[in-house]
Structure formats: C-alpha cells, structure tokens
Amino acid sequence: MGGVREVAASFVVAGPSGVAVRGRLKHLTAQDERVLRALGAYQGGLASRDLKARCADGLEHSAGSWASRKRGLTGVSSSRIAGAITKASHDQWALARRCLAAHIRSLEAGIRTLRHRLSLPVGAMGTKRAAGGYRSRGEWFHKSRRLKALEDRLATAVADWRSGRVRVVRGGKRLLNTRHHLTEAGLTEGEWRQRWEAERWFLAADGESGKRYGNETIRVTPDGQVSIKLPAPLAHLANTSHGRYTLTCTVAFAHRGAEWADRIEANRAVAYRIHYDTGRGRWYLTASWQKPVVQTMPLDAARAGGVIGVDTNAGHFAAYRLDAHGNPVGEPHRFSYDLSGTAAHRDAQVRHALTCLLHWAKQTGVTAIAIEDLDFSAEKTREKHGRRKRFRQVISGMPTGKLKARLVSMATEHGLAIIAVDPAYTSVWGGQHWQKPLTTPHRKMSRHDAAGIAIGRRALGHPIRRRTTPPSHDRSDRVRHRTVQAAPGAPGREGPRPRIPGPRTRSVPPDAARTRATRTPKTVRDVRSEQGWVQDPLLLTE
Incomplete structure (x- = not known):
C-alpha cells in the first residue's frame, strides 16, 4: 500500500x-x-x-x-x-x-x-x-x-x-x-x-x-x-x-x-x-x-437519499444507483453519446445524455449524483503515452470542462446536488470488488458499471471494498462476522485484502498444513482422526 x-x-x-x-x-x-x-x-x-x-x-x-x-x-x-x-x-x-x-x-x-x-x-x-x-x-x-x-x-x-x-x-x-x-x-x-x-x-x-x-x-x-x-x-x-x-x-x-x-x-x-x-x-x-450565491447543500444532506454514481467514458455514461448505505440498487444504466462531427453536434449529444441521466435520477428519488473530478490537462501529452495515439485522441475528445459546467447547471434545475470525488483507482477497485459478485446470467456487469459503484460509495463516505459472506455456523468463529471491510479510520482500507497463508480456522494449528503435506497416511481413517482431533489449547484460550 x-x-x-x-x-x-x-x-x-x-x-x-x-x-x-x-x-x-x-x-x-x-x-x-x-x-x-x-x-x-x-x-x-x-x-x-x-x-x-x-x-x-x-x-x-x-x-x-x-x-x-x-x-x-x-x-x-x-x-x-x-x-x-x-x-x-x-x-x-x-x-x-x-x-x-x-x-x-x-x-x-x-x-x-x-x-x-x-x-x-x-x-x-x-x-x-x-x-x-x-x-x-x-x-x-x-x-x-x-x-x-x-x-x-x-x-x-x-x-x-x-x-x-x-x-x-x-x-x-x-x-x-x-x-x-x-x-x-x-x-x-x-x-x-x-x-x-x-x-x-x-x-x-x-x-x-x-x-x-x-x-x-x-x-x-x-x-x-x-x-x-x-x-x-x-x-x-x-x-x-x-x-x-x-x-x-x-x-x-x-x-x-x-x-x-x-x-x-x-x-x-x-x-x-x-x-x-x-x-x-x-x-x-x-x-x-x-444569480445570487446560493448556499450549497451540506454533504450529509446530499447523501441522505442515496446517490447515483456516474463513470464518464469516451462514448457513454455508466451509472448505478446506490442507497444511503452504499448498497447497489437495481440494474446498471448506460447513457450513450457520440462525440464525432461538429461542435454543435457534440454539445447536443452530451446535453441529451445528461437530460436522460437527470430524468432517471428524479425517478429513482436520489438526492445527489456522484461524478469524478476529472482533469486531463497533464494526461494528454504526446510524450506520456508515446505511440498510443488513439488513446490520446480519446482523452482529448472527452469534454470534461463543458461536461462539468453543463451537468451542474442542469442538475440545479432538477434540485439535485453534484458530489465530486477523487478519480483515483475507481476503475481498478470497482472491477476488483464489484464486477464479478454482481454478474449474473441476467446481468452483464462491465468494468465501467463497477466503477460507477465505486464512485458512488466514495461519495457516500464508504470504502470501496465489499463486505463478504459471513462464515458458516459450524465454524469456531461463528460468533463474529468475518469481513474484509475495514473501519473508516483504518489506514489503507481502500486496498485489496492481504492474503494470509495457512488455515482459516482456529481449530487447526498454523503448522498443520506443512505437517499434513510431509506426512504419508496409510488409510483414510488415520488421516481423519489426525485432522479432527488435533487441537492446540493455546489457540482456544482468549
């Protein structure tokens, strides 16, 4: 980290x-x-x-x-x-x-x-x-x-x-x-x-x-x-x-x-x-x-009704609705636009996509829209990306400045607040923690949809990391819920969960895996008896 x-x-x-x-x-x-x-x-x-x-x-x-x-x-x-x-x-x-x-x-x-x-x-x-x-x-x-x-x-x-x-x-x-x-x-x-x-x-x-x-x-x-x-x-x-x-x-x-x-x-x-x-x-x-300066909605009030996390891409907005607790609700939405042609055509395309996004936001009843605070001023240099000419053209073609101004203006008319979040690692961590768990036979989750969830959770003040399934009741740690979601004050909570080698339960000593790997059992009954009854009393004492 x-x-x-x-x-x-x-x-x-x-x-x-x-x-x-x-x-x-x-x-x-x-x-x-x-x-x-x-x-x-x-x-x-x-x-x-x-x-x-x-x-x-x-x-x-x-x-x-x-x-x-x-x-x-x-x-x-x-x-x-x-x-x-x-x-x-x-x-x-x-x-x-x-x-x-x-x-x-x-x-x-x-x-x-x-x-x-x-x-x-x-x-x-x-x-x-x-x-x-x-x-x-x-x-x-x-x-x-x-x-x-x-x-x-x-x-x-x-x-x-x-x-x-x-x-x-x-x-x-x-x-x-x-x-x-x-x-x-x-x-x-x-x-x-x-x-x-x-x-x-x-x-x-x-x-x-x-x-x-x-x-x-x-x-x-x-x-x-x-x-x-x-x-x-x-x-x-x-x-x-x-x-x-x-x-x-x-x-x-x-x-x-x-x-x-x-x-x-x-x-x-x-x-x-x-x-x-x-x-x-x-x-x-x-x-x-x-217009007279209007008092900006407090951040807590903007989070109260949930948010819609929006991931801005070269040809579409990937949006996902989240409740106030950071849980994804419903299905992902995508609002496409075409940035080819004249400036008037591009502006009309972005305006139409934002209009559809705002109408959907009003229907869901959320109070805010979360979007990345993008600034590609230092990312468009020819020396940074070298031969990736197409990638530089994609970055240069994204109307970040006009998009911010137009979204703020249009959202104000609909009574919605705009929450700007840091764009760091939203695509990476969103794809790591949310893309696979939400993918079903009837729902195709893309990396951009997962990034929208990450943006929304960051706007709500929750870590991007997802809470895992609690352990079964036949394990010794049934009293406590095992989770990978760290507390808000924990340093490095946005990172991936570190992998700890060895057994996952306290009923097996830490060196049991190495002992089993070097032992050559003769019968299945011997192996079961050795694994099921060997316990370390120190591990059970708390």
Whole structure:
C-alpha cells in the first residue's frame, strides 16, 4: 500500500452563478441588417484597438491606464460601450494569460518525461507508473531532438510569462489559420471573409440595475421590442428619438422567459449580446444575468437519499444507483453519446445524455449524483503515452470542462446536488470488488458499471471494498462476522485484502498444513482422526 496515493475528500459542487438564454431575431429588414453590420464593425474596430493597448500595457497595467483608455473610448462611443469594451479586453487578456500558464505546465511535463526516458538504456522495460526506455537508437535520436525543441518553446513561453506578453487573436486563431486551408475547410474566400468579419464584430452591452429594463444601451421591453443606443458617429442611422435605433422584429425567450421578464420589470441588470451565425444566416440575441450565491447543500444532506454514481467514458455514461448505505440498487444504466462531427453536434449529444441521466435520477428519488473530478490537462501529452495515439485522441475528445459546467447547471434545475470525488483507482477497485459478485446470467456487469459503484460509495463516505459472506455456523468463529471491510479510520482500507497463508480456522494449528503435506497416511481413517482431533489449547484460550 505504500505506492497508493492519498485519496482527496469528496465535496458538493457549488451551483451556477449566472444564466444565459438566447432568442432569434426573426424577419429583420434589410435596413436592420445594414445598421447591425455597421454598428458591429465600428465597435469591433474600437475593441481591437483597445485590446492592442491592453496587451501593450502587460504587467504595467493600472487603474490609471484603464481609466485613460475608457475616457478615450467614451469620446467616440458612449460611457457604457466604453466600459463593455474595456471589460472584454481585460477578460480576453486574463484568459490568454491562464492559457499561457497551462501551456508552460504542459511543456514542463513533456520535458520531464523525455528526460526520464532518454536517461534509460535503449529497450529498458517500463513499469505501471513510469515509462521505460525507447525501443531503438533511431527513436532515441528523434526524441532527443524533440527535447531540444520543447526546451526552446519553454524558454520562449517563460520569457513571455515574465514580461506579461500574451498572444491573442480577435476572431480566433483557428479561424485565422483556416484562411490558408480553404479547400480542406470547404469555404470560399468570400465565405471565410464574411465569417471572419462577423467574429470580430462587437455587439454587446453590460446591464445596470436601476436603469430602464436593466440595460440602457441595448434595451428589450417586456413585449420583446429591441432598441439600440447608437454611438455619435452612427447617430444619423437612428430611427427613433435620443439617437436610438429600434428593430422592426421582436424577440422571445422560450427558456426562462418568465425569469427574464421578472428581472426587466424590476429594472435589474441584464447583459445582452447580438450575434450573427454565418452558417445559418441568422441573427440571435443572448440575454445573461447573475444569480445570487446560493448556499450549497451540506454533504450529509446530499447523501441522505442515496446517490447515483456516474463513470464518464469516451462514448457513454455508466451509472448505478446506490442507497444511503452504499448498497447497489437495481440494474446498471448506460447513457450513450457520440462525440464525432461538429461542435454543435457534440454539445447536443452530451446535453441529451445528461437530460436522460437527470430524468432517471428524479425517478429513482436520489438526492445527489456522484461524478469524478476529472482533469486531463497533464494526461494528454504526446510524450506520456508515446505511440498510443488513439488513446490520446480519446482523452482529448472527452469534454470534461463543458461536461462539468453543463451537468451542474442542469442538475440545479432538477434540485439535485453534484458530489465530486477523487478519480483515483475507481476503475481498478470497482472491477476488483464489484464486477464479478454482481454478474449474473441476467446481468452483464462491465468494468465501467463497477466503477460507477465505486464512485458512488466514495461519495457516500464508504470504502470501496465489499463486505463478504459471513462464515458458516459450524465454524469456531461463528460468533463474529468475518469481513474484509475495514473501519473508516483504518489506514489503507481502500486496498485489496492481504492474503494470509495457512488455515482459516482456529481449530487447526498454523503448522498443520506443512505437517499434513510431509506426512504419508496409510488409510483414510488415520488421516481423519489426525485432522479432527488435533487441537492446540493455546489457540482456544482468549
């Protein structure tokens, strides 16, 4: 048990802190689209210049420089638009900074693995916890060159980190690189240009409590009428008073529409963003607002009604229901999804699988769902898994971040708590202790189903190890139940039961097995008499 790492404590995941709903802007006139495109392009140019200024400040940024940038933008737009643009620039710079830190950690992990494997002799065998040497001198040579390349990239990334330099692209780096591969992407130059310009538009405004309908720049009335405050250079496009342009269409929110209406009737802050989908040729309006911090359900209350343990896999969720005592109830369930195709298709697949899981959870009456706190940031390196390209693709394809956010948001609406557990050894110990005992002619237990039981028991605070059948009454230890389930405070209780050689009852001395093996009996009656009556009085004394 010395090599088993310490398992972190389970905890209840905090609920969502914000809400976002989207509605389509239908039946826009040609004039409406011209105004939206002109407004988006104008404010997008302001956002690009402000982001450039923010990146130039780097670590020297201060409240004074922020105020200076905001004053400059206010003169060519408005104070609220200037505030929204500067806030977006700060958020994008901070995101790029976090991505750079993650990139540095990934490079460091790859370099450590390369150095370890290059230090071993060619052909050296590896272990379960550490990879061995490379297979040939040619592979060793190529990996030594890759080590130098990674060290050079790490030096560049560390220098950028220390100087506060980040590399960001308004519109996205992936879309920018698509310009050089239009044939593979199935786009023409005009289609790519339209998509590129739409991604760089800025049509957003933060809300403000106390203002009419919660937003002064992009105002949406309870009946769905949308009006936009135009900046001074575009004031000639206004069709209503006070430099505002009112769209001819209305918008409706099918999801959370009543909650949104309650907020704007009370003049509470609501942020809006207008987005153009170039693939469908449609305009959308997204409304978002913050929710008050809700007290997280205590862990004991979440465990009271039992849990559903969910094992996350590349193509499905393996779920098993457990009662409050950690006993499996019913049959295993599997909710499949397909992660191939576009991002929208993958997102829809995960959302559908989670919906089916939550509906089943509500039917069973449990109070919480237990899921592993997965993070594959350090497991996707090419150097860690070597030639296992398919395995690396499977890990990279699992949407752990989106899955966590979506599951927490959807479970909160159903009144279910989410318990995050440490993923260490759940598949190994689940398969060892639960897969075979629960397999019957009418129930096929997989390793993933057993892992769901292990996850649920860990969330409930029970050890994963299973309680065995009590001994028969014709044995001398009939008074006590023999069990392999250790007490909660016993060190190493999650490990397998150690095998103790020798007899299992106290009626036979410890060396009886060796004595019987060396003795040559003449008759069956002699053997029985010797085995049945030879007892050690010391073993019977307690």
